[in-house]
Amino acid sequence: MKVGIIGFGAIGGTLLHALRAEPPGAAEVVGVLVRGSGVARARAALPPEVAVTSDAAAFLALRPQVVAECAGHAGLAAHGPQVLEAGCDLVVASVGALADPALEAALHAAAARGGRIVIPAGAVGGLDALGAARRAGLERVRYVARKAPAAWMGTAAERVVDLSAVRAPMVVFAGTARAAALAFPQNANVVAAVALAGLGFERTEVKLMADPQATGNRHLVEAEGAFGSLSVAVEGRTLPDNPKTSMLAPYSLARAVLNLGARLVV
Structure with a gap:
């Protein structure tokens, strides 16, 4: 399963580490999408096989099957609809952004034409x-x-x-x-x-x-x-x-991403 990550702050970095710690074949992180100012830092922190770009079209050209958004409300608004329309499943960290009725409607409309919106539990249980x-x-x-x-x-x-x-x-x-x-x-x-x-x-x-x-x-x-x-x-x-x-937040994202490619889901 090919995975892309939007954002490479504390959550995105921890998520990438968690996915790369899984057994071979569970998930392949193919690229990270960041703002232009963050490209150099992300490139220095990531292995060469993980592409780093600030261009959404180049990011989607990597053909991720699942994209994890870790870029805040503005990042979700900027890239979420495009990711869904490309047919990718979108795992959302910035769930609070869906409180904006206009953004929620835009994401639902894009999902109707493409991938699924996946809401992880984040830091809470139940x-x-x-x-x-x-x-x-x-x-x-x-x-x-x-x-x-x-x-x-x-x-x-x-x-x-x-x-x-x-x-x-x-x-x-x-x-x-x-x-x-x-x-x-x-x-x-x-x-x-x-x-x-x-x-x-x-x-x-x-x-x-x-x-x-x-x-x-x-x-x-x-x-x-x-x-x-x-x-x-x-x-x-x-x-x-x-x-x-909370520390659980990025690991909840990892669980949601991995469940999308798993044969047994709990």
Whole structure:
């Protein structure tokens, strides 16, 4: 299975390492698409058999069967529809971008003519059960994230609290999944995955917290309905190069990519 990666930051780099660690024949990373300013750095970090380009047409000319997007909301908007129309399956890291109705519609329209949109679980667990509960009878979904104040630096949270002075857990956002995903593009991709698996962007309740006692990223999903109740918590360590991102996120991408070529899928 030929794989392409869009973006080569902390997530893209970890994903590439995870795929190359698989047994021979599981997945072949054929190319990486980056912005022009990142070509030299990516080229220096990658083996010669992996092509590096800033040109989307040249990237698609490598004929990847699966493309993993690790380039943020803007990267997904810029390249997602074109990748799908080329017939590639698209595994999306920047799931929060789908909270934009126009982009979601564009991706769905492109997928109708080409490849599939694949949403990995990312840093959270229980999305399989949540998706089943939606069909069995789902009435309420709540998501709560706790991250260290430093993980919220450079985000909309800075307009709510003085993150350098937080001494006790503080709510930096409370509202719908759509509002959370659009306001916190680097921190709330899990929010969007939960919404897409369950009740949607408008009916998923979200609370984001800055917690000075947090040593990683804590994700809590709670759901209730005719099916019963569900509570899933994940205490995730963060990527060394990006405290906003849980370590599980790129490995969840790797799992989603590999499942697309596997004979046995769990």
